[in-house]
Amino acid sequence: MRRRPAAFFDVDGTVINATSMFRFLEFRLAAEGHPPSAYRHERQRLKAMTAAGVPRSETNRAYFASYAGADVRAxxxxxxxxxxxELDRGGFYNDQVVEALRAHRRAGDLIVLVSGSFRDCLAPIARHLDADVVLCTDPETAHGRYTGRVARPMIGEAKAEAIHALTDRAALDLTASTSYGDHVSDLPLLRTTGRAVVVGEDPEMREQARRHNWPLWPRLSPDSQLAHSHGSYVRAHDGKPRG
Structure with a gap:
């Protein structure tokens, strides 16, 4: 069987100029009628874990703990x-990366999004970009509600393992494939393919790019994106619960 090349894309900070889980959390809490302080408190809690050296996989689990009891369909x-x-606001996508994704699709490559975010956030992005496969964190659900637990976040080595499993199922040629990422947790992803691209300004990733001769692509400043969006979700919903 002839093996097919694929293009693997990290999402947050790579395909999009934002962190989908946090931008969605801000939106969800505002839509549910919570005050802005609820989002700030949760964001600071998770940032404090990161600052204390807690692994990204564990902060990912901690993020989903706040979804315990939430209705899956809602x-x-x-x-x-x-x-x-986000689309109405503008600046959501990294245009250079999206153009690369479209070029891969025109070339017949399998388009795969690989993200620590979860399917609800990623599904509309994947549909909009016509991605073929989404490999992501899948929070546990029971009886139509989130339990707040995650078996294994799609972070770090989990990305590489998911790609290898997909490669076996879909008969992919990893040496002819390309991967895109922005964070050190994406290194296992980037090392799986014959070609890799580093997106953003992370110093450690820039050093890895120099070491491996990987191309370096820019992205918009997340600080400017955050400033652009700050408070907009609250204003949009006037702090009122949704019916």
Missing amino acids: VAALAEEWFRA
């Missing part, structure tokens, strides 16, 4: 609204 519906709001 979260999915809010994610669709969030995505439309």
Whole structure:
């Protein structure tokens, strides 16, 4: 069987100029009628874990703990609204990366999004970009609600393992494939393919790019994106719960 090349894309900070889980969390809490302080408190809690050296996989688990009891269908519906709001706001996508994705698709490569984010956030992005496969964190659900638990976040080595499993199922040629990422947790992803591209200004990633002769691509400043969006979700919903 002839093996097919693929293009593997990290999402947050690579395909999009934002962190989908946090931007969606801000949107969801505002839509549910929580004050802005609720998002700030949760964001600071997770940032403090990162500053204390807690592994990214564990902060990912901690993020999903806040979803315990949330209705799966309601979260999915809010994610669709969030995505439309992001598109309306503008600056959501990294245009250079999206153009590369489209070029890979025209060349016949399998388009795969690989992300620590979850399917509700990623589904509208994947549909909009016509991605073929989404490999992501899948929070546990029971009886139509999130339990707040995650078996294994799609972070670090989990990305490489998921890619190798997909390669076996889909008969992919990894040496002819390309991967894109922006964070050190993406290194296992970038090392799986014959070609890799580093997106962004992370110093450690820039050093890795120099060491491996990987191309370096820019992205918009996340600080400017955050400043652009700050408070907009709260204003949009006037702090009122959704019916």
